Amino acid sequence: xxxxxxxxxxxxxxxxxxxxxxxxxxxxxxxxxxxxxxxxxxxxxxxxxxxxxxxxxxxxxxxxxxxxxxxxxxxxxxxxxxxxxxxxxxxxxxxxxxxxxxxxxxxxxxxxxxxxxxxxxxxxxxxxxxxxxxxxxxxxxxxxxxxxxxxxxxxxxxxxxxxxxxxxxxxxxxxxxxxxxxxxxxxxxxxxxxxxxxxxxxxxxxxxxxxxxxxxxxxxxxxxxxxxxxxxxxxxxxxxxxxxxxxxxxxxxxxxxxxxxxxxxxxxxxxxx
Numbered sequence: 001x002x003x004x005x006x007x008x009x010x011x012x013x014x015x016x017x018x019x020x021x022x023x024x025x026x027x028x029x030x031x032x033x034x035x036x037x038x039x040x041x042x043x044x045x046x047x048x049x050x051x052x053x054x055x056x057x058x059x060x061x062x063x064x065x066x067x068x069x070x071x072x073x074x075x076x077x078x079x080x081x082x083x084x085x086x087x088x089x090x091x092x093x094x095x096x097x098x099x100x101x102x103x104x105x106x107x108x109x110x111x112x113x114x115x116x117x118x119x120x121x122x123x124x125x126x127x128x129x130x131x132x133x134x135x136x137x138x139x140x141x142x143x144x145x146x147x148x149x150x151x152x153x154x155x156x157x158x159x160x161x162x163x164x165x166x167x168x169x170x171x172x173x174x175x176x177x178x179x180x181x182x183x184x185x186x187x188x189x190x191x192x193x194x195x196x197x198x199x200x201x202x203x204x205x206x207x208x209x210x211x212x213x214x215x216x217x218x219x220x221x222x223x224x225x226x227x228x229x230x231x232x233x234x235x236x237x238x239x240x241x242x243x244x245x246x247x248x249x250x251x252x253x254x255x256x257x258x259x260x261x262x263x264x265x266x267x268x269x270x271x272x273x
Contacts, residue, residue, distance in 0.1 A: 031254035146181030156206035
């Protein structure tokens with residue numbers, strides 16, 4: 001057995017020298033494991049883990065707040081990866097039942113994505129693969145990072161997560177917007193994700209509006225326009241540039257956010273200029 005420190009628990013977690021049976025209840029962690037070539041060791045994931053495509057084939061045994069404990073009892077995973085926030089209570093419950101659980105810190109910046117890659121590689125023993133992936137992500141960041149930006153494009157990001165949600169400062173999205181040369185209009189907010197007041201969106205006068213539905217369709221585009229009219233933001237949408245993501249894109253906190261999401265933000269922000 002090895003002992004690996006966990007900053008969330010503030011204690012060392014004992015893990016097997018060779019980890020062969022992994023359960024990932026976090027989509028970002030699932031993606032990291034596959035990108036490090038450990039997909040064959042994953043015996044199950046949460047319902048939202050579908051990146052990369054091969055992850056869809058894994059048994060789905062839970063969500064952010066619950067898990068099929070019969071599956072865990074029968075298959076006895078070497079380790080269960082969770083995250084903080086909504087999974088805090090689930091993590092505690094699984095630990096109390098005797099499972100080896102390793103919670104990862106929530107992604108509050110772009111660099112946290114890379115940090116989590118290295119942590120996962122340490123826990124699983126895939127250290128060199130983790131460093132290779134982390135290095136690739138750093139190189140990608142360098143490619144898209146803008147230096148000496150004098151006039152930043154003001155960006156408003158809106159997620160449809162069952163209601164209107166926008167990111168504040170401590171998020172990978174706001175951090176990425178800054179890296180590519182833009183400025184989140186709510187970068188001064190200490191909250192990670194919150195529902196903005198419509199009058200405040202208007203007064204902050206974004207140059208660029210990015211809307212992320214759960215899944216992009218023509219209906220979702222129409223619904224966005226209709227909701228903006230209902231909220232008194234129709235003129236803002238008419239006058240400003242609006243771009244749509246494919247859905248569940250910028251909200252994702254795994255490596256593909258750096259590979260694909262930051263490229264999208266870079267092209268959206270700098271294409272505007």
